[in-house]
Amino acid sequence: MELTLQELARLVGGELEGPPERVVSGLKGIEDAGPSDVTFLANPRYAKALPHCRAGVVLVRPGQEVPEGLAVIRVADPYLAYAKLLAKAVSKPYQPLGVHPRAVVEQGAEIGREVSIHALAYVGPGARIGDRVILHPGVYVGPGAQVGDDSELRPNVVLEPGCVVGRRCLIHAGTVIGADGYGFVRDGEGYFKIPQVGVVQIDDDVELGALNTVDRAATGRTWIQRGVKTDNMVHVAHNCVIGEHTLLVAQVGISGSTKVGKNVVLGGQVGVAGHITVGDGVMAAGGTGIAKDVEPGAVIGGVPAMPHQLWLRTSSLIRRLPDLFRRVRSLEKRLAGPSE
C-alpha cells in the first residue's frame, strides 16, 4: 500500500493538515511509527506521545491539539479509520480453490460457485454450500445444513444436520453448531431424553470464536441474530435468542430459552440463567452471575448481578468483612457493658 496523504485523507473521509504529496506505506503503533507510516491517536491517554511522534501522519479526532509540524488527518473515529486501513492493507483477493479431490462431498449436496472446499472437509447429502464459501480441513457440514455466500468455516467446525449459517459469517476452529440441547425428564431411576428436533439459525455477518457450542432447539430454533460476535468457548443453550450486534466474551454460558437483546456486551465468564430476558444494550462485567431479567441499558456486575457502580463499592467492602464483624462485636460489648 502506497498512498499520498491527500489520497489517504480522501480514503478515510478526513481532513488533512499536512503536506498532501507526502507518501506513506506502513501502519504502526504511535510509539513505533516512522516517517513512512500512518498511525492513530484514539485514547487521550496516549496524547503525551504526540510531541515525540515521528509518524508520516497521525489520524486524530477533530478537536485534538497537535504539535506544530506534525501532519494529521482529522477524522471522527481515528481507530476505526486505522482499522479499515489495516484491513485494506492485509486483505488479499479471494482465490477459489474448488473442491479438493480429498474432500468428501456426498451425493445430493448443492455446491455454489467459486467455493474452496479443502481436503478432509465433509459435506453431507442435501447440504447447500453458497458461493465463495470456504470450508477448511476437518469441517463437517451435516445432511441438509446450509452455509450462506462468502462464509468461512475454519478447521474442524461442526455444523450439524439441518442447521443454517448465514452470509459473510466466520466460524472459528472447533466450534460445534447444532449439538442436541440438554433436555431430560426423570423416568424411574434414570432419565428420558427429550428429542431435540429444532435447529440453529445463524444470521448474516456473525463471527463465532473457537470452540463455541450453540445447541439446536428442542423445537423451533436457537437464533443468533445478525452481527453477533462471540469470543472463544462461549456456550449458547437450546432455544436462546441472541440479539443483533451483541458481543459475548470468552467462556460466557447462557442457559436454555433465554433471550439476550441487541447491542448487549457480556464480559468473560458471565453466566446467565435459563428462561430470562437480558434487555437491549445491557453491559455485564466479567464474571457476572445473571439469575433474573435485566432491564434494557443496565450496567451490571457481581454475583448475583447488581448495578455495576454498586458492585464496585460492594466488592471493595467484601474484603473488609473480618473488620466489620470485629467492629460489630466491639459495639455489642460496649453496649452490653453499661446495661449490666
Next chain:
Amino acid sequence: MELTLQELARLVGGELEGPPERVVSGLKGIEDAGPSDVTFLANPRYAKALPHCRAGVVLVRPGQEVPEGLAVIRVADPYLAYAKLLAKAVSKPYQPLGVHPRAVVEQGAEIGREVSIHALAYVGPGARIGDRVILHPGVYVGPGAQVGDDSELRPNVVLEPGCVVGRRCLIHAGTVIGADGYGFVRDGEGYFKIPQVGVVQIDDDVELGALNTVDRAATGRTWIQRGVKTDNMVHVAHNCVIGEHTLLVAQVGISGSTKVGKNVVLGGQVGVAGHITVGDGVMAAGGTGIAKDVEPGAVIGGVPAMPHQLWLRTSSLIRRLPDLFRRVRSLEKRLAGPSE
C-alpha cells in the same frame, strides 16, 4: 403418526376422558395445538391456558381440573408421556451404512455388525467397535479403545487409546475422552510429567455434551457411571468417579480424584475441588464453588458453597454491604458521642 385417543391412552398407560375414536397426528405446545394435535399440561402455571385449548387431547395429571368438553388422558407424568410420544414420532428406523470407503479402519480393529462408519472417521489398531455403532466424520477411536453396541459418536469426537465407551451412549461433537490427566511434579526449575497410564471408562446409557473433556486416570480409571448426562463444555479430571444418573450442566469443572455421587445435579459453571466427595442426591445451583465434602441430599449454592436457602438470603444481603457499613459507622459515632 396417526392414532385414535383410545390407542393413545393405551400407549401412554393413561385413562381417557373423551371420544375414543378421535384421531390425532401431531404434537404441539399447549398454546399452538389444534384439533388434530396432542399436547400436555405439566406445570400448573399453564393451567390457565386450558379453557382456550383447542387440542385434540391433553395429557394431564390424575387430579387436574379440566373444562367440560376438553378431551384429556390422565397419566402420572404428562411431560414424560409427551416426551415419549415425541421420541416415537421422530424416531427413524436405523439404517446401517457400513464402512465408508473413505473412512480409515486400521489393521487389527474389530468391527461389529450393522455399523455406520462415515467417511473420514478413524479406527485404530486393536480398537473394538460394537454392533450398530455410528461413527461420524472426523471421529477418532484410538488403538485399543472400545465402543459398545448401539452407541453413537458425533463428528470429531476423540476417544483416546484404551478408553471404553459403553452401550447406548451418545457422545456429542468435539468431545475428548482420555486426554492425559493434569499431573506434574516440580523438578528443578521446571516440572516433570507424571505418566498417566490409566483409562476412562464410560458405562452404558451415558450422554456427554459437545466439547467435554474426560481425562484418563493417572492409574486405574476415571469412571462415568451408568446413565450420567452432561451438558456442553464439562470437564472431568483424572481419577474422578461420577455416580449413576448424575447431571452435570454446562461448563462444570471437576478436579482430580473427586467422587460425585449418584442422582446429583450440578448447575452451570459449578466448580468442584479435587480429592473430595459430593454425596448422593446433592443439588448445586449454577456457579456454586464446592471446596469441601458435601453431605448426601444437600441443596447448596454460593462461593464457597453453603445451604441454598442460606445462599438465597446471603446473596440478597451482599448488595446491601455499603448500607451495612454506613449503619455500623453511624452506630460507632453515636456510641462514641455519649461516652466522650
Next chain:
Amino acid sequence: MELTLQELARLVGGELEGPPERVVSGLKGIEDAGPSDVTFLANPRYAKALPHCRAGVVLVRPGQEVPEGLAVIRVADPYLAYAKLLAKAVSKPYQPLGVHPRAVVEQGAEIGREVSIHALAYVGPGARIGDRVILHPGVYVGPGAQVGDDSELRPNVVLEPGCVVGRRCLIHAGTVIGADGYGFVRDGEGYFKIPQVGVVQIDDDVELGALNTVDRAATGRTWIQRGVKTDNMVHVAHNCVIGEHTLLVAQVGISGSTKVGKNVVLGGQVGVAGHITVGDGVMAAGGTGIAKDVEPGAVIGGVPAMPHQLWLRTSSLIRRLPDLFRRVRSLEKRLAGPSE
C-alpha cells in the same frame, strides 16, 4: 523393568537401607505394593501406612522414621523419583510411522526425518514439520505453521497459519492455536473487525491440555514461554504472554494483552482481566477473579482477588451475613431505645 535395590538406588540417586540384591519389578501405591514392588512416601499423612507396608522397597525422605526391617531408599524428593521410575517403566521406544498414504501433505510443506503423520492429518503448503514429530488423525497444520522436533499433536489439534510450536511440546486433542483474537470496533450500528495479523509462538517443552484456545495476536505474537503446562479448556487471548513454567489449571480464562509471570499457578476457573500484569510466582486459588495487577509472589483468592488468608477468613464470614444484619438491627434498636 527388573532391578535390584542396589541398581534402583543408583538410578534415583538415593541411599539404600536394605538388601542390595533384592529384585523389584513393579510400581504401586503404598497400600497396594507387594514384595516385588517399589512404592514411595511423599505426604507425611501417609506415614501411618508404613508399619503395614509390604513393599519390596519404599522411597522416603532423608529424615523419615521407618519401621525396622522395611527396606527404604532415601532420596530428596521421593515422589519425583517415583514418577521418573514410572515414566521409565511405561516409556516405549519411538517408532516412526512415516507419512500415512491417507494423510494430506500439501505441496511445499517441509517434513523432517522419522515423523509419524497419521491418516487424515493435514499439513498445509509452506508448513515445516520437525524431526520425530507425531501428528495424529484430524490434526490441521496450516500454511506456514511450524512444529518443532519431537513434538506431538494429538487428534484434531488445529494449528492455524503461521503459528509456531516449539520442541518437545505435547498438545492435547482438539486444542486450537491461532484463532483470530477477539477485536472489534464500533462502526455505525454494528462492528468492524480489527484484522488479527500476529501469530502464536509456543516455546519448547510446553504441554497444552485438551480443548484449549490460544489466540493469535492482533500484531506481533501471543507468547507461551518455555515449560508452561495447561490443563483442559484454558483460554489465552491475543497478545498475552505466559511466563516460563507457569501452570494454568482447567477452565482458566486470560483476557487480551495480559502478562502472566513465570512460575505462576492459576487454579481452576480463574478469570484474569485484560492489559494487566500477574507477577512471577503468584498463586491463585480456584475461581479467583483477577481484575488488577498482582504483585510477584502473592497468594490470592476470591472475587475480586485478595490475599488468600484474608479470603479464607472473609469467605467463612459471607455465610454469616444474615446473622450480622440481625445483630446490627438489634444494636440499632437498643441504641434507639434509651435515646427516646
